[in-house]
Amino acid sequence: MQITIEVEGTTLTATLEDTETARDFAALLPLSLTLEDYASTEKISDLPRRLSTQGAPAGITPKVGYLAYYAPWGNLAIFHKDFRYSSGLVKLGMLDSGVELLRLPGQLKATISLSGR
Template sequence: MRLYLDIEGITLTATLDDSDSARDFASLLPLELTLEDFAATEKISDLPRRLSTEGAPAGITPRAGDLTYYAPWGNLALFHKDFKHASGLVKLGALDGGVEVLRRSGPLQATFHL
């Protein structure tokens, strides 16, 4: 499933995985979020509700460009740097390119839509 992210005038595309969690995320769209810096490796934002983690692995090792859901906190996380294995992290999909925009410091306004 193709996802579009409009981030401060730049349009990125992503491909969502074929999973219950990714489909549940897609059901929230369109969605406007403020992406905040976290741990110098990702941008995060709260979601309006928790997502299904049915059938998801216990954790993943995220790579730059991964679109993920951190189940313990119930937030969306977009990685702009590779990171170590994290329990509770569920991959929703990946950016098709343009991860550099996520490296801008400070909050970013983003709209997600199919």
């Protein structure tokens, strides 16, 4: 499933996984979020509700471009650097391009939608 992420006037695209958690995330769209820096590794934002983690692995080792859900906090994470294995992290999908935009410091306004909406 394709999504668009409009960040500061630039449109990025991403592909969601075919998982229960990713489908639950897609059901929230469209979303307007404020992405904030976290650990110089990712941009994060709270989601309006917790997502299902049914069938999800215990954790993942995120790579550059991963969109993920951090179940313990209930937030979206978009990684602009590789990171170590993290328990409670569930991969939602992958940016198709444009990860460098997420390396800009500070908060970024983003609107995430299903492609074609």
